[in-house]
Amino acid sequence: MIASVRFASAGLCFALAACSHSSLVLLPDEGGGHGSVAVLESNGKPVDAVVSQPDSRTRLGSGTPTPQPLGKAGLNPNQLALLSGLPPPPRSFTLYFVEGTTDLTEQSRPVLEHLRAEIARRPGVDVEVTGHTDTTGSAADNDALSQRRAEQILDLLASVGIDRSLMTAVGRGERELRQPTLDNVSNELNRRVEVTVR
């Protein structure tokens, strides 16, 4: 009798993939491809195992981590609900300015309207305004310049009605060139502000 109860619960456990053990389900990335998750410790002991098989389930805390394919059954309802509950990916908008000013270029004006619409349709929204420079001048000066530019644009966005409390300004300096160049090259594609809506 006891044996048959055990058997039944083991069967249920397998079918629902929701046992009394902790588990890790590794999924493909949203844009295709997949990453991995390392198991660094198990029950207080160091482990050296990497789970890198997408669509797999790995039981945690019991011996060597061994990923099992999710197979035909796929994800259970709770797992599907978790994934559909994720916030949408952040969306970025790039604004360009007339050189030496904070005036938007003609082409960048419609972007402002798209930005406004995106902010309006996200609950609990926050907005990151990130300044980028080209490679003219020192890296430290460009950090300061990009921060200042981001703050100016934050002010500009506030002046056209975007709630200031949603926004933060960040300067990335010359770390993230849109168009790779050598050092000390003036480049208008690299002098830009990216606005990320989360």
Add this chain to the structure above:
Amino acid sequence: MLRQMLMIAAIAFATSPAHAEIARIKSSAGTAMVERGGGRMPATPGLRLSPGDKLVTGKNGRISLSFIDNTRFSVGPNSRIAVSQFAYDRTRQRGQFVTQVDRGSLAIVSGQIAKSDRDAMKVRTPSSLLGVRGTRFIVEVPK
């Protein structure tokens, strides 16, 4: 490595106000709370999180949130999850991020911190410590 971590911590400290915002609640349903210090508040959309905050849900509870490094969380029912450590340098896009899943379920899409250094983002369960290497995954810790 230690020096690097101290540097990140020092920068985060120097540039952050007392209650540094690390994430915002995007949506919630059912019994969904944030615990901070000794207090509890409803996890309403727009609520800003600080390091150390705990996400707690009841049997119909759900919470979704996004972090300032673009990491995204979806918390399932009957969960208790702490953001034990979060330090992020926005200029360099590097940091340290430790989440503790005491019970329940959590879907994660990792962001910039997981990309910045190997195992800069970790997830702790009662039995295991995981190192996140840029990916989408679910951790489940039944009662």
